[in-house]
Amino acid sequence: MIDADEKSRKTAPIVPAHSVTGRTLMTLIAIMTFLSCMTFGGVVLVQKSAIAWSADVGREVTIQVLPVEGELMDANLRLAETIAEATPGVGDAQALTIEESEALIKPWIGEGLDLTELNIPRLVIVELSDPINADLDRLAEELKAVPGASLDTHAAWREQLNTMAGTIVVTGLLILALIIIATVLAVIFATRGTMASNREIVDVLHFIGASNRFIAGEFQGRFLMIGLRGGMVGGAGALLFFLTAGLVTSSLLPDSSNAQLGILFGRFSLGIDGIIGLLLIVPVIAGLTAITSRMAVRRFLAQIS
């Protein structure tokens, strides 16, 4: 039977918790994790938006029909629609009415003008049922039969969008790498400081025959806990930020604004894969802290042995 004294006795850790510059390092790791998660989340959002926008734009092409003297615009629009609908991979082709065309340019030239005097170009919106296999080269070729008609596949826009999104993703990954390097350096400095301030413990352990591996393990355990706690605080902060921002954009803005924002910038949602990626940053940072501190401790011990 265990008596009360034995029950209450708990073996103290060889490296005391307060001796590792824990609070400062934990705060630093929490900030670094938060920044890493924000960068990662930003990269995910940009990439998802770019893919979604590119897919949206890619499902549609536009035929522009310019007014040509002596030609009947309505007849040309009808012909363009017919040619488009006969093209493989096209689902539907619909010419915009004169009112719809005027509504499109009104924001650019202002209210109160009589647009009937202007010979404005007309558009045929062509929806692709099979964007990958749609024969757009054939459509462009056949549209030559329609005076003033030209095909806009938005390829230049899509290319520019992909380039921009790619640049942002690469920049984000670069920032992520720099944050991780900064974290590693901070952990190395903190470890060296901790080892120097615990030199007496290290010496005593050496004198009683403890191996460097044993001593490193004692210190690494402390740093792993600090890394995990800091990582969880930073990760939770970032997750909270993304969830709150997602809720704010979807609930506070009117539906129409929200829809426009969604079309322009994508939804403010990481998705389940984004959240899993974000949560994975926490153990990665904690593991990195533990491995870095272990290497720094082993190096310190090798130097003093």
Place this chain on the structure above:
Amino acid sequence: MIEFDNVGLRYGDGPEILRDLSFSIAPGSFHFLTGPSGAGKTSLLRLLLLSLRPTRGRISMFDEDVTHLRRDRLLAMRRHIGIVFQEFRLLDHLTTFENVALPLRVLGQTEAHYRANVEELLDWVGLGDRMDAHPPVLSGGEKQRAAIARAVIGRPEILLADEPTGNVDPDLAERLVHLFAELNRMGTTIIIATHELHMLDKFDYPRLLLSDGRLTVDD
């Protein structure tokens, strides 16, 4: 058990601290290591503790040449050697019990496995009622006895002590030497570094005399 053959030691490019040391220590013997301050007693103890390598000569311990031994083997060998420091070097955040148990903890033993042994040893050195006290509240004598208990808990074959009576009153100093003598009777080889002449006069053990880096044995 310990064999020094023409051993010399210098720190960096400095002068030789220890010169031409040649002597042997038999198993189960008891020696005082003495000499004036700065004679090199602590350096010799560090050579015996395998925390320094000689710059020349050959040291053999436990029938093995340790002069150029690999570090992991040195650490394993160090577990056969106990050390008591003048300044105790107990860890303040650990209790007396935990300090004494430290060498066993380092070996991977669990508390359930070593608790009875540690408690028995603490009783033997008169610290049975101070097990849960931390070093800052222990007296000098209690700290020294705790340090001795820590040094012998792993049943070392050699026990080294660097001025173990330097920080305690004469009565306690004598009791501590009796404690070492008791350990010696149980088979442990003891080497105590001291410069206290009254202690040397009181106990008739062979002396290793260090002077100006050279050693003579006075049996």
